[in-house]
Amino acid sequence: MTNYRRDLTPGACWFFTLALANRKSSLLIEHIEALRTAFRKVQRRHPWRVDxxxxxxxxxxxxCTLPAGDADYALRWRQIKGQFSRTIPQGEPVSLSRHLKNERGIWQRRYWEHRIRDANDLARHLDYIHFNPCKHGLVTRAADWPWSSFHHYVRLGLLPADWAGGTAAPARHP
Incomplete structure (x- = not known):
């Protein structure tokens, strides 16, 4: 098995990407309440800030920002993925290796993580997150995608409601 080297800086802020095994699936938005519940349950046991x-x-x-002295984001993602998967009816295709390990075939096994290095890196990743539904052609305005922290940033006055109002990549927010 490949041994991935992961940065385990305690208390750091991280950018993550997690994907379903079936990239044509829409399980995450079809079962958004199950995903929210999984986040809340794990958050109670293993706090971290979802920025x-x-x-x-x-x-x-x-x-996400981990508490000081804590670098175990893998535990949190494993539990979120597991909690979510247990709520989804079985029936997805499962590879032999997953079957032998008694695993579901909902999530890709791996995920992408990147430790945020500085304020510029943070701003770029915030923009990436909030613009992503536009990038994928799901909406033409960031404000039109309901499952995004974009709306929270607007309520806090950190982004204007018309940010990313067209199809071009937006200018960075302050």
Missing amino acids: AIVILPNHLHAL
Whole structure:
């Protein structure tokens, strides 16, 4: 088995991408309440701050900050994925290796993580998260995608409601 080297800086802010195994699926938005419940349950046991998030039909992006001294984001994602998967009726195709490990075939096994390095890196990843539904052609305005922290940023006055109002990539917010 490949041994991935992961950055485990305690208390850091991270950008994550998690995807479903079936990239044509829309399970994440079809079962958005189950996903929210999974996040809440794990959050109670293993707190962390979700700074920004967007849920798309077949993947999600999130910016999360771990508590000081804690670097175990893998535990949180494993539990979120497991909680969510247990609520979905079985029936998805499962590879032999997953079958032998008694695993579901809902999520891709791996995920992408990137430790945020500085304020510019944070701003770029916030923009990426909030613009992602537009990038994928799901909406033409960021404000039209309901499953995004974009709306929270607007309520806080950190982004204007018309940010990313067209199809071009938006200018960075302050």
